[in-house]
Amino acid sequence: MSRILFFLIFLSIIVKSRAQQPYSMVPGKIRTQWAMEVNPLAPLPEYPRPQLVRPEWTNLNGLWDYAIVPAGGGGVVPASFDGKILVPFAVESALSGVGKMVGKDQELWYHRSVDITPAMRRGKLYLHFGAVDWRAEIFINGRPAVKHEGGYDPFSIEISAFLKKGNRQEIAVKVWDPSDDGPQPRGKQVKNPHGIWYTPVTGIWQTVWLEPVPTTHIVSTRQTPDIDRAALLLSVAADGLQPGDKILVKATDGDKLIAEQEGGAGASFDIPVPQPKLWSPDSPHLYDITISVKRKGKTIDEVRSYFAMRKISMDKGADGIQRMLLNNTFLFQYGPLDQGWWPDGLYTAPTDKALLFDIEQTRNMGFNMIRKHVKVEPARWYYHCDRLGMLVWQDMPSGDLGARWESRPGVDGIGYEMNRSTESENIYRREWPAIMNSLHNFPSIVVWVPFNEAWGQFKTEEITAATMQADPSRLVNAASGGNFVDAGHMIDLHNYPEPAMPRSDLFGARQILVLGEFGGLGLPVPEHTWQQKDNWGYQSFKDGQALLDRYRVFMERMPALIRKGLSAAVYTQTTDVEVETNGLMTYDRKVIKMPVDSLRKLHSTMIRTPSE
Known part of the structure; x- marks a missing residue:
């Protein structure tokens, strides 16, 4: 046997051996505490669709x-x-x-x-x-x-x-x-x-x-609360219904039956919810609902779901400035920019406990809102927000940043929009409605954000109008920090690092005033960074106390902005992400950079500041 042939046989054995090696996590980067809890035989074993069980x-x-x-x-x-x-x-x-x-x-x-x-x-x-x-x-x-x-x-x-x-x-x-x-x-x-x-x-x-x-089965539901009428609007899509089949809906509050209705194929239900317990960050009350297909009194198919009674809207205060209302009452919404990245799983949290951890810590810090930034989470993430009472602003993931630009007039002078290709536009127009539809039933979501900072922003009025038409039950933030067009319910300023707000005299009479991003205060923590050096932050500090002192100054400025008409603010960001070190927590979630009790105290005072 020649040496070359022997080497090739030996190499093939080595390659085959490596391919057959048992699973192991790729070494070399930091990891979260939950990485070691991942069972390769059954990762993420939880039921993945909590709104249709x-x-x-x-x-x-x-x-x-x-x-x-x-x-x-x-x-x-x-x-x-x-x-x-x-x-x-x-x-x-x-x-x-x-x-x-x-x-x-x-x-x-x-x-x-x-x-x-x-x-x-x-x-x-x-x-x-x-x-x-x-x-x-x-x-x-x-x-x-x-x-x-x-x-x-x-x-x-x-x-x-x-x-x-x-x-x-x-x-x-x-x-x-x-x-x-x-x-x-x-x-x-x-x-x-x-x-x-x-x-x-x-x-x-x-x-x-x-x-x-079953051959006859429930495909999907669409649930929209109406607290002003004390009712839940419900539509049910079913496949394989036969003449005479009925759809039965039961709404319950714990063991108490709230309402029971029956309808035929294509039926929509207007379910009364007397004296509704309103969902809010302080009281995230959820009702249960069971939907069944009945044939001659026999249950053919049945699914379980849940809903909440809550309303998101806008209205002018006594000063003539539009404000964002939850359940017809002003509540200042404040939360972090949350990108949902993990050092070990990237887009995917290692475990359901890890997925829940970020929301729980955000809540413990005294935030009442999360802006889910240019990413969509698994359904269980929104389910946890529903349970815990966390308001969510949902971004459309951005894309196509390389298209040709064209100028156009904007409300503040000259704005710009992308001239996207037909392929690019068609992709966006398919995926954004699909995302909205898949997330419609989660009551925690109160704001849709079609565009971020002009990243791929195109035909803003048209896209915003389509978003509003697709879901009139929520508010639409047309372009968070992007090219400002007179569309949607909000005008959204990004300002780093200090808090600021859009001009109330220009925009306040017709749009909600929002600070969609600010902060970005960085603190790289040794042994907890993606790389050992050359990490990045909008403004970096050497220790946690200096970071907290600067953050406290920002928080002390917020009540005055709220009194001037600011309805919401988003701080950058929940965790570090790769080389970014702007997080409230490190990327591996092992270090919280500022004391949770201090943050909660600062935020509780600010969130309860009256608008008048």
Whole structure:
């Protein structure tokens, strides 16, 4: 045997051996305390859809085969794979066990086998994906089943027609994600992370699961509270209804029945909620609701959900300035800019406890609101906000920052908008409504934010009007800190580092005055930074006391701004993210940089400042 042949055989054995090695987290970066709690056999085992719950489901998170191949190879599932990847952690993340970049010139393949029992075949069988970034093609037993574009909205495929004989079935997923080389929404992902731009997230990053349902089943609900009428507006979409089938709705408060109604196919329900217990940060009361399909008195399908009675609106005060109202009363909304990144999981929190931790700490610090910044979270994050009473402003993830600019008149002189390509515009117009629709039932969300700081901002009046029409029950912040156009409910200023506000004399009579970002006070904490040096902050401090002293000065200025008409403010930011060290907490969540009790005291005084 020649030396070259022997070397090639030896190399193939080494490569194969490495591909077959058991899962381990990629070393080299800081990690959270929850990383060690991740069970590779059952990561993120919690039920992923708390607004539409059925008891029967199968979690497909865990170790899948993966391969990274050149892009454009077609729809043929690879004959061999590079190794194992831990779903649902993006391939670039440490928790995936891979930690590799992909980019526009390559495709990422996933594969696994599943057992489908005869009981799961009796009705219909859905394969659900919480989120896959960005273009996903699903194959069942080698046959193409569905293609989905969109990195932030859930999607499903009914797979019964693709199943073969026997229990063992094959699922494969092909993903292409061009990151910042493409026009798609991507938030802060870039192929060359630096400053405020972070590591790409490619592939499956939320839970994958199977759900068997009856042939006749409930597909979705849309729930909108109306506290002025003491009622819940509910519509139910169902599939496979037969003549004579009825939809039964029961609303309860604990063990107490609030209302019960019955309707037919396509029915909408106006459910009375007498003397409603209003949802707020101080009292996040949730009602339960059960929706059933009945046939000749027999339950064919049933789901459980919940709702809250709350209202977000605007109205002028005695000074003629518009203010944001919660349940018809002014409440100053104050919270951090929350980007939802993790050093070990990137877009994906290691565990549900980790996902909950950020919200709980934000609440403990005395904030009553979170601005979810150019990212969408898994449904369970919003569920936790609903339970804990955390108001949420939801951004549309930005994208297409490389389009050509054109000038146009704005309300404050000259503004600018992007002249996006037809492809880019179509992608945005598909994904934003899909995101809004998927999140509609979460009462914690009170504000939609279509654009941030002119990042990809285009046709602002048109997009804002469409957003308002799609959901009249919430407020719309057309462009947070962006090109100011006379559209939407708010005028939103970004100002670093000091707090400031839009001019009330110019805007206050017609729009809510908002400080959409400020602060950015940085404190790198040794042993808890993404990299050892060259970290970045808007304004850096050497110790926690200096940081707190500066922050206290900012908080002492806020009551005067509130009295002048400021309705809300957003502080940058919840945690450090990669090289950014502006967080209230370190990126690994192991250090809170200012005393929680001090923050809570400062915030409670400010939030309770009257507007008049």
